[in-house]
Amino acid sequence: MRNLLRIYLMKEGFAIKEASTGQEALALVQAHSFDVIILDVMLPDMDGWQICKRIRELVKTPVLFLSARTETKDKIKGLGIGADDYLTKPFDSEELLARIFSLIRRSVMNQEVIPQPSRMLHYPDLVIIPEAREVRICDEYVEFTQKEFDLLVSFAQNIQKAFTREELVERLWGYDFEGEFRVVDTHIKNIREKMHLAGLKYNPIQTVWGVGYKFYVPGDANEK
Template structure:
């Protein structure tokens, strides 16, 4: 089966260039010129990866990424002419999986696409048998990638869920930001480790909004973060 890619960019020349690169690899390519069109296609079709431009006139790529993450964990590679670290951190913080700055070489683009697809596929195939984690007011179901707070499901992005699960499964250990980046991006992301702070902030805000009476992620000063231990129980 062909790898299916959605290309989102308001510039025809860029979409055409990306289509040429991708079709040379035998990929099946669909295109969107606006954020709204991208969201419609993402709802109508199943894609293996999405290449998403940041700067678009109607709905920017960050907004599109956030909307897609509400219903899908498809790998998203952000494309932008902006190289500032804060922009990369923001994109990764809202659920993007990787970030490529324009201009770029075709070889790097294709390598990143394959890397994202490979990581996503392996993570699904090698998922360990589910061991549900139960805490007061909070349950984490790894296999279903579900978090329940006060018995109600709470939506987390893929990276937010992975971060929370990593800390919860190793709740006696404190992790540095760099260790968490390595675990979440599997050494493929060499950017600013402060992106972890963004994910932690989002987890805390969502947990608080959902009614959790305690903070599930504890700051360990001078080190990083650990899970807030609260009467852990397991069942298979």
């Protein structure tokens, strides 16, 4: 499979580097700068889930899972731990190419966005600094993945709005996302767990039954 991918992508003009194990992949990620990382789930030394988590600790490069595991729960898991897309085998080579270009295009657009002045967002025991991409809970820095942080900021900057899952997916993955909208639930679950472990005494992201989610501030006039 790697051989076929290399031949096909090189014909399309891509420079390719390959890894047969997770350790090799992580070494390459640390040594080189990539536009896209294509990752399988089943590898001899460590699984793709572990590798993806390690990659997210190192870089923000778009990750595309290419796997024979077709169950929805596997797709949601992959997207939930930081992957940007998930394509199952067997796949059409033109679809793979389209997804790769989509990831690259989205990544470039994110890098080219002109930073706008943004204030620190202050809430009880919670401070979010959008430009620095930092979150402090009870005066301690708490690390979030790229998608988790983007979700949190979307809520915190729109405290009067209830978002549907579809709206959140469009904000974070774009209109051409073809995965499961339930991936949002996985990210929100992770955000809530990290905040709870960090000592936050309230849940800032509340479920709006029949709609989706909204941001919650203790003492807000809309509090029920």
